[in-house]
Amino acid sequence: MSKTIYQFILVTQQERVGILQLNRPDALNALSPELMEELVEALEAFDQDPDIGAILLTGGEKVFAAGADIKKMAEASAIDMLLIDQLARWDRIRKLHKPVVAAINGYALGGGCELAMMCDCIIAGENAKFGQPEIGIGVIPGAGGTQRLTRAVGKAKAMELILTGRQFGASEALEMGLINKITPPELTIETAMQLAAEIASKPSIAVRLGKEAVLKAFDTTMEGGLDYERKLFYLLFSSLDQKEGMAAFMEKRKPVWQNA
Amino acid sequence: MSLPKLPDCLLAELNESGVLTLTLNRPDALNAFDDELSFALHEGLKFAEKDKAVRAILLTGAGRGFCAGQDLKSRSIQAGSDAQVHLGESIRKRYAPIINKLSAIEKPVLAAVNGVAAGAGASIAFACDIRLCVPEAKFIQAFVKVGLIPDSGACWLLPRLIGYGRAMVLAMSGDPMTAEQAFAWGAVNKIVEADSLQSEAQALAVQLANGPTKALGLMKRAFQYGTAVSLESFLNYEADLQEIAGRTSDYQAGVQAFSEKRAPVFSGK
Numbered sequence: 226m227s228k229t230i231y232q233f234i235l236v237t238q239q240e241r242v243g244i245l246q247l248n249r250p251d252a253l254n255a256l257s258p259e260l261m262e263e264l265v266e267a268l269e270a271f272d273q274d275p276d277i278g279a280i281l282l283t284g285g286e287k288v289f290a291a292g293a294d295i296k297k298m299a300e301a302s303a304i305d306m307l308l309i310d311q312l313a314r315w316d317r318i319r320k321l322h323k324p325v326v327a328a329i330n331g332y333a334l335g336g337g338c339e340l341a342m343m344c345d346c347i348i349a350g351e352n353a354k355f356g357q358p359e360i361g362i363g364v365i366p367g368a369g370g371t372q373r374l375t376r377a378v379g380k381a382k383a384m385e386l387i388l389t390g391r392q393f394g395a396s397e398a399l400e401m402g403l404i405n406k407i408t409p410p411e412l413t414i415e416t417a418m419q420l421a422a423e424i425a426s427k428p429s430i431a432v433r434l435g436k437e438a439v440l441k442a443f444d445t446t447m448e449g450g451l452d453y454e455r456k457l458f459y460l461l462f463s464s465l466d467q468k469e470g471m472a473a474f475m476e477k478r479k480p481v482w483q484n485a
Numbered sequence: 486m487s488l489p490k491l492p493d494c495l496l497a498e499l500n501e502s503g504v505l506t507l508t509l510n511r512p513d514a515l516n517a518f519d520d521e522l523s524f525a526l527h528e529g530l531k532f533a534e535k536d537k538a539v540r541a542i543l544l545t546g547a548g549r550g551f552c553a554g555q556d557l558k559s560r561s562i563q564a565g566s567d568a569q570v571h572l573g574e575s576i577r578k579r580y581a582p583i584i585n586k587l588s589a590i591e592k593p594v595l596a597a598v599n600g601v602a603a604g605a606g607a608s609i610a611f612a613c614d615i616r617l618c619v620p621e622a623k624f625i626q627a628f629v630k631v632g633l634i635p636d637s638g639a640c641w642l643l644p645r646l647i648g649y650g651r652a653m654v655l656a657m658s659g660d661p662m663t664a665e666q667a668f669a670w671g672a673v674n675k676i677v678e679a680d681s682l683q684s685e686a687q688a689l690a691v692q693l694a695n696g697p698t699k700a701l702g703l704m705k706r707a708f709q710y711g712t713a714v715s716l717e718s719f720l721n722y723e724a725d726l727q728e729i730a731g732r733t734s735d736y737q738a739g740v741q742a743f744s745e746k747r748a749p750v751f752s753g754k
């Protein structure tokens with residue numbers, strides 16, 4: 226694991242789960258370029274670490290993340306934004322191979338909501354508030370909000386939420402299929418931890434290819450996706466864990482994974 | 486935190502036991518709600534929710550009434566630029582936030598109903614967790630007489646307190662519910678003579694403020710969750726809440742005191 230000292234995030238590990246906490250409470254965990262650089266670096270470090278099977282991402286008790294640093298971009302020109310292209314850094318998150326579970330308490334707005342949607346599963350406290358309020362400051366989401374929200378909840382709802390900027394709570398998010406589960410806020414991290422730990426206990430190569438196959442569904446035709454899935458399925462037959470898993474099944478015992 | 490600056494129409498006093506007393510203070514208007522009072526009460530309740538020193542809230546009225554509901558002389562919000570009145574706006578902006586807050590505050594809220602409670606004034610009493618009232622108190626939902634429906638949650642809250650049938654008769658007739666009826670039907674926990682209402686309400690509030698505040702708050706969460714789900718879902722949720730309660734230092738203190746056969750001292754944490 227990386228030994229880097231971080232300023233804006235806290236990095237810990239619990240067995241096979243790598244835990245990242247956004248930690249810029251004085252700025253409502255605003256996703257500054259500096260914070261995002263640290264976050265992406267730490268995510269990639271966990272992604273490379275063979276002792277990590279899944280990643281948990283969380284924020285504070287009242288705020289997960291309140292979007293970008295508006296002050297820093299208010300005066301920028303289009304060309305400035307293009308040349309700095311700070312959102313390019315975010316693309317590295319979608320290249321992660323390991324599943325990321327988000328544990329959200331409080332506000333996940335703008336970039337905070339987009340960051341949550343980049344995670345593979347979302348566990349939210351009853352006090353969670355989501356939203357893409359960019360329209361209210363004269364722009365639209367720029368880190369995937371229009372695409373990921375639409376794919377998660379469908380066109381009608383996404384259109385309403387993007388064009389009004391309205392905030393919505395955990396139960397509406399659950400109803401729309403944006404999140405996996407609601408929990409009392411006191412138990413959000415634990416509930417997310419249970420899910421992350423369960424995923425981390427599964428054979429890691431199958432987990433990796435499972436994630437890849439599910440994400441492929443957003444990018445391709447049904448036929449292309451089915452073909453892709455089939456190839457990954459066949460590919461897993463060269464893993465030791467496939468041999469072990471099927472042998473254990475037939476011998477009616479628990480498998481012992483080697484993550485290989 | 487210190488008490489927020491509130492206008493004279495709402496008195497707020499926090500005592501050393503952690504009881505925040507909020508007194509509706511427009512006695513000449515039987516404490517009817519104008520914009521100022523409704524926004525002030527919401528502010529007061531927001532403070533009560535956030536401030537850790539507050540462990541119980543006591544809501545009462547100055548003078549001879551508890552609260553006469555909407556001040557009909559003050560119709561500012563719902564008076565739009567068109568001639569049409571917008572009563573929905575008034576509820577959304579002024580009353581719903583108060584009722585939501587009374588129910589969401591994870592601390593006990595008591596109403597000491599010192600006289601008439603009408604319209605939104607009655608609803609606010611119904612939204613509290615515990616109600617004491619004087620023998621002369623009346624709960625009036627006379628909306629039907631002007632062609633409106635009981636508001637500020639009355640059609641949700643009152644059937645749960647006294648039953649669907651009784652609540653419907655009150656709503657459709659506009660008849661007042663007397664203190665005796667309210668007590669007999671379970672809407673009021675105790676009737677107390679006027680000269681001892683405040684002291685008795687304070688004593689009860691202090692007792693609740695000395696309780697295991699986190700657990701009391703979780704009880705409110707449990708009661709509310711139960712109104713909307715199946716028993717099976719509820720039991721699942723209950724397990725989460727008990728898990729949370731079991732991690733409080735008050736639980737430790739309670740178990741310890743029980744084993745030592747003495748009264749527990751709860752910190753609220």
